[in-house]
Amino acid sequence: MDTVIIDGLSFALPLFIMAIGGIYSEKSGITNLALEGFQGFGAFVGALSAVLIANAFGTDVQNLFYVSLLFSMIGGMSFSIIHAVLCIKFKANQVISGVVINILALALTAFLTTQINALVFGAASDKFQLGVSERFTIEGLANIPVIGAVFTNVYPFQVIIIVIAIFAWYLLYKTKFGMRLRASGENPHSVDAAGVNVLKVRFSAVLISGLLSGLAGMCFAYSISANFSSNIYMGYGFLAIAALIFGNWRILPTLAACLLFGFAKSGGTFIAQSMALPSSFTDLFMVLPYVLTLLLLIFFSKSNRAPRALGEVYDKGKR
Amino acid sequence: MSKNKMKKSLSYRLFWPIRNEKWQQITIPVASILISFIAAAIVILLLGKNPLQAFYNLFQGAGIFPKSSYAGYKSILTDFLSLLNAMTPLVFASLAVAVALRAGLFNIGVSGQMLVSGFLATIIVGYSGLDAIIAKPLVLLVGIVAGGLMGGLVGWLKYRFNIHEVVSTIMLNYIAQYVISFFIQMYYIDPISRQSKYISEAARLTLVNVEIANLKMNIPLGFILAIIIAIFIKFLMDKTVVGFEIKAVGSNRNAAKYTGINVGRNTVLAMIISGGLAGLAGVTYYLGYFSSIQPKVLSSIGFDSIAVALLGNSHPIGIIFSSFLVSIIDQGSTYMSSQAGIRQEIASVIIGLILLFSACGEYFKHKVSRLKDKEVDRKDSES
Numbered sequence: 001m002d003t004v005i006i007d008g009l010s011f012a013l014p015l016f017i018m019a020i021g022g023i024y025s026e027k028s029g030i031t032n033l034a035l036e037g038f039q040g041f042g043a044f045v046g047a048l049s050a051v052l053i054a055n056a057f058g059t060d061v062q063n064l065f066y067v068s069l070l071f072s073m074i075g076g077m078s079f080s081i082i083h084a085v086l087c088i089k090f091k092a093n094q095v096i097s098g099v100v101i102n103i104l105a106l107a108l109t110a111f112l113t114t115q116i117n118a119l120v121f122g123a124a125s126d127k128f129q130l131g132v133s134e135r136f137t138i139e140g141l142a143n144i145p146v147i148g149a150v151f152t153n154v155y156p157f158q159v160i161i162i163v164i165a166i167f168a169w170y171l172l173y174k175t176k177f178g179m180r181l182r183a184s185g186e187n188p189h190s191v192d193a194a195g196v197n198v199l200k201v202r203f204s205a206v207l208i209s210g211l212l213s214g215l216a217g218m219c220f221a222y223s224i225s226a227n228f229s230s231n232i233y234m235g236y237g238f239l240a241i242a243a244l245i246f247g248n249w250r251i252l253p254t255l256a257a258c259l260l261f262g263f264a265k266s267g268g269t270f271i272a273q274s275m276a277l278p279s280s281f282t283d284l285f286m287v288l289p290y291v292l293t294l295l296l297l298i299f300f301s302k303s304n305r306a307p308r309a310l311g312e313v314y315d316k317g318k319r
Numbered sequence: 320m321s322k323n324k325m326k327k328s329l330s331y332r333l334f335w336p337i338r339n340e341k342w343q344q345i346t347i348p349v350a351s352i353l354i355s356f357i358a359a360a361i362v363i364l365l366l367g368k369n370p371l372q373a374f375y376n377l378f379q380g381a382g383i384f385p386k387s388s389y390a391g392y393k394s395i396l397t398d399f400l401s402l403l404n405a406m407t408p409l410v411f412a413s414l415a416v417a418v419a420l421r422a423g424l425f426n427i428g429v430s431g432q433m434l435v436s437g438f439l440a441t442i443i444v445g446y447s448g449l450d451a452i453i454a455k456p457l458v459l460l461v462g463i464v465a466g467g468l469m470g471g472l473v474g475w476l477k478y479r480f481n482i483h484e485v486v487s488t489i490m491l492n493y494i495a496q497y498v499i500s501f502f503i504q505m506y507y508i509d510p511i512s513r514q515s516k517y518i519s520e521a522a523r524l525t526l527v528n529v530e531i532a533n534l535k536m537n538i539p540l541g542f543i544l545a546i547i548i549a550i551f552i553k554f555l556m557d558k559t560v561v562g563f564e565i566k567a568v569g570s571n572r573n574a575a576k577y578t579g580i581n582v583g584r585n586t587v588l589a590m591i592i593s594g595g596l597a598g599l600a601g602v603t604y605y606l607g608y609f610s611s612i613q614p615k616v617l618s619s620i621g622f623d624s625i626a627v628a629l630l631g632n633s634h635p636i637g638i639i640f641s642s643f644l645v646s647i648i649d650q651g652s653t654y655m656s657s658q659a660g661i662r663q664e665i666a667s668v669i670i671g672l673i674l675l676f677s678a679c680g681e682y683f684k685h686k687v688s689r690l691k692d693k694e695v696d697r698k699d700s701e702s
Contacts, residue, residue, distance in 0.1 A: 033485070082675070090682035095425055099625045100674040107667035114662055115366075238427075238489045245486050280504035283497045283615070290493040297482045304481060 004266045005149035012262025013161045014219035018240040019247070019254045020168050021212030026249060027172070028205035029185035031311040033098030034083045035213050036237025037105030038076045042214020043221040044109040045075020047128040047228035048116065055120070065133050069157065069218050076214015077207050079105065084206040088199050091313045102237070110230050127229035133157065133222040157219045164212070169251050181205055185307030188314045198314050213237065246293060248304050257293075264289035344632050347683055351630075351676030352644065359669045363661060373659040377666070380654025381647040392535035404525055404539035404608055406646035408433070411545055411600035412624035413642055414552055415470075415593045417633040421556060422589030423569035428473060428488025429597045430621025431495040436465035436598035437605030438499045438515075438612060442507065445518030445606060454522040455540070462602035463595040469495075470594015474587035484590075492617060500614035514611040524607035541603035546639065548599070553635040555592075565589045600624075626674040645670055 018035055025032035050068035054061045079101075086097040110126065117125045133155055141151040172178040180201050183191045188198045220236060221228050243261060247254030268285030275281075360370035378384045382398025389395075412429050419426035426432075440461040444454050469491065476482040507515045520527070526538040556562035567575040568585045576582050604620065605612050627645050631637030652666030 086675075086678055090679045091685060092678045092681055093629075096625070096629050097678050099622060100629075100671070100678050103622060103626060103667075104671035104675055107664065107671040111662060111664035111668050114664060118662075235489070235493070242486045242489055245483055280501055283501040283504070286497045287494050290490040290497075294476075294482075294487065294490045294494075297486065298476070298480045301480055301482050304483075306483075 001146075001270075002149040002152060004263060004270045005146075006153050007266035007269070008259070008262035009150065010155055010158060010223055010262075011265055012258040013158050014216040014223075015236060015240050015243060015261060016255055016258040017161045017165060017219075018213045018216035018237065019244040019258060020165060020251060021209030021216075022241055022244045023247075023249055023251060023254060024168070024172065024181065024205045024212075025209040026244065026310055027185045027307055028181045028202045029188060029307060029309040029312065029314065030084075030087050030202050030206055031094040031098065032083070032206070032209055033095055033238075033241065034080070034101040034105075035209065035240050036233060036235065037098075037102040038080050038083075038210045038213035039217030039220070039237050040109055040232045041079040041105045041217075042072040042076025042210070043217030043228055043232050044113065045078075046070075046072025046214070046218040047130055047221055048112075050130065051128045052120070061129070062131050062134070065156065065222065068130075068222075069160070069215060072214040072218035073211045074214070076217065077211040080206050080210020080213075083210070084203045087206070088202055088314075094311050102233075106230060106233050113228070113230075127227045129227050130221055132226045155219070155223055157215075157222065161215070161219070164215070165251075165255075168208075168212070172251065177201075182307075184314075185309050188309050189318075192316065202314070213240075216240075242293060245304065245306075246297060246300075249307060260292065260296075261289045264292055343684055343687075344634070344637070347680040348630055348632070348637075348641070348677050350683070351680065352673050354676050355669060355672035358672050359665065362665065362668070366661065368659055368661055373655055373661055376655040376658040377648060377651035379658075380651030382650075383647065386654070392530075392533065394534055397534055397536050400536050400538060402646055402650050403542045404537050405650055406642050407539050407541040407545050408600040408604035408608060408618075408620055409624060409627060409642040409646060410549060410639060411541075411596050411603060412620050413628040413631065413638045414549060414635060415466075415596035415600060416624050416628040417631070417635065417638060418552065418556070418565075418596060419470075419589060419593040420628065420633050421562075421569045422565045422586065422593075423572070424474070424477070424484050424586065424589060424593070425625075426470070426473070426488060426590070426593050426597070427485055427625070428469070428491050428621070429600065429624055430617040430619075431488065431492035432466045432469045432594050432597035433601030433604060433618060433621060434499055434612070435469055435495050435601070436462040437601035438502070439465045440522075440602045440606055441515060441518055441612060445522045445610075446507075446516070447522070448519055449521060451521040454519070455524060458522055458524060458602050458606055459544070459599065462598040464598070466598020466601060467591045467595035470590040470592075470597065471587055473594070474590030477590075478583040478586045492621075496615065496617050499612070503612060503614040508614075509611065512611065514613045517610050518606055522606060523610050524603055527610075539603075539607060541599075541607050544599070545603070548596070549635040549639055552596075556635075561588070597621075623670075626670075630674060630677045644673075 018039055022032050022035050046068040049071035050061050050064040053059070053064055053067060083097055083101050086092040087094045113128065114126050117123050135153040135155055137153060138151040142148045172181065180191055180196050184198050184201045191198050191201070217232060221232060225231055239261060243257040244254050246257040265286070268288040269282060272282045272285045356374065363370040363373050375384065379386045380398070381402050382395050385395045412433065415429050416426055440458045443461055444458045447454070449457065473484050473487050473491065476487045477484050503515045509516045524541045526540065528535045529538055556566065564580050564585050565588065567578070567580055568582050572582055600620065604618060623645065627641050628638055631641035648666050648670055652663045655661060655666070656663040
């Protein structure tokens with residue numbers, strides 16, 4: 001039972017931080033299907049910096065966990081500039097821009113990974129080996145029944161994510177910047193009339209989504225896959241988008257959606273294992289989160305409403 | 320002054336095809352293709368290789384230019400036919416995306432629809448041992464019906480329950496992927512290849528290893544169908560009431576509603592057509608290009624097709640050309656990598672760049688129309 005909570009949380013929290021990035025972008029009025037590409041590229045930059053630094057200074061990759069987290073955020077943010085420029089400056093169709101960025105991220109990182117492996121390390125490999133990040137347990141709290149599992153075998157990145165998520169919540173709902181950001185997605189012309197540059201607000205919102213997605217990608221690389229390769233593009237970015245739409249573009253309901261995904265995923269694996277079914281049955285249980293989402297959406301999406309100006313190019317002259 | 324005027328007329332003539340709105344549909348994609356090949360050439364130069372040689376190898380590998388030598392039973396013709404074979408599912412999938420786009424819907428679930436129709440056609444017809452005459456049309460029929468139902472479900476969920484099509488298609492993609500993987504691994508697995516068992520030759524939409532004039536060719540029957548269907552879709556969208564209503568719903572839902580068009584019915588209908596096309600992509604992919612299904616893997620065609628449809632301006636004929644180009648780069652990459660010593664992955668980078676630049680097409684149009692306005696202003700002030 002504990003493993004369901006432990007594994008569920010370690011999957012749900014990176015998903016959650018990525019979904020928060022999506023909320024920032026979409027609340028400001030920029031549709032963001034590019035989360036998948038951002039997280040992959042962020043993880044690529046993070047993994048690359050870790051591997052290169054480890055190579056240059058002779059340290060172990062394991063020790064560079066925090067360094068790579070930092071670089072993954074920078075990487076995700078720099079890559080998101082493409083989406084921001086395309087959508088805001090070049091007035092491209094935002095959905096198409098997102099899809100194109102996903103394709104480009106996969107192509108670029110696959111190419112660069114093999115190329116750099118060949119050039120720097122002289123190895124014909126399509127992945128950067130990272131290993132799994134260390135975990136810690138908070139002794140006193142871990143002994144509490146049921147809830148104790150939350151404090152057992154925690155990845156350090158889970159704490160970081162929670163801190164960032166609280167800050168992101170505060171920024172979006174309690175500050176002037178957050179209010180302007182949310183207004184840019186509902187009624188950009190009123191924001192403009194108040195003397196605020198809508199395009200700047202939207203630009204920063206997309207950059208924030210890139211930053212947070214990059215972090216999420218690195219967390220997946222350090223926990224689920226233990227390396228960086230093209231397998232990082234598992235569609236978690238799209239899952240995050242589903243979570244935020246499910247959460248009606250609000251942070252707390254989105255957290256609930258992410259937890260649902262996480263627990264349904266780990267729960268499915270747990271049931272399959274505890275019933276000692278053949279491994280192919282795991283596939284059947286893997287469907288759980290997605291079926292559950294579809295069913296819940298049927299009941300809850302009547303009241304779902306996207307930000308009013310979502311996906312629209314901001315045209316100052318238009319009334 | 321006169322010199323200045325001369326200069327203007329030269330640049331005017333040079334950029335005329337981009338200015339002219341009728342030609343923009345063609346010139347902007349062509350321009351983005353050129354820019355991305357230049358960008359790729361720079362990357363190849365930086366790697367210390369000859370870009371022209373690499374591009375030539377790319378086209379050789381795809382069967383457009385002749386290679387220096389061929390293995391037994393192979394020639395430029397067999398290479399070209401494999402290119403068409405690979406291109407067929409991409410044409411169908413891109414048409415599927417384009418039809419949905421016209422209705423204002425984003426069908427991200429093409430991969431899932433492909434997988435479901437490919438799987439159903441495989442187990443219903445592929446393993447049945449029917450004669451080719453019955454089996455091949457039946458495969459197409461199963462593909463269209465299965466895909467159409469999947470697409471229709473998405474449209475219905477959108478219209479009836481207000482479920483965003485992006486979310487429902489993503490969920491259905493995952494569900495299809497895992498459920499079908501389960502069935503393949505339980506009942507239809509080939510223990511050696513770790514894929515589903517191969518289908519019968521009679522059901523396959525590509526005739527494999529046909530010996531003509533001492534060549535072993537793969538003849539993609541689906542390709543002819545793809546061309547016919549593309550023309551049919553163009554006719555449907557441009558000349559019929561159905562197409563008009565779908566486009567009306569796509570450009571403005573509320574306006575369409577006020578003119579008495581049934582928005583819900585057209586949303587579902589557009590998704591049924593889109594899904595049916597995705598189903599055809601599925602059967603030509605899993606029962607044509609391949610003859611078995613790899614469990615747990617969604618084909619990347621579903622996502623590539625969104626971009627290919629965009630490159631072709633969501634226009635059926637444009638899509639044939641854009642998928643032709645993307646397939647050339649895809650198919651030629653192996654040969655290029657072996658000949659020029661450049662990593663194969665650069666091919667997808669080129670494709671990505673083409674798509675990236677063509678996504679900026681709107682901006683070019685915008686810029687050009689602004690230039691035009693300025694020119695008109697200047698002429699006014701001069702006179």
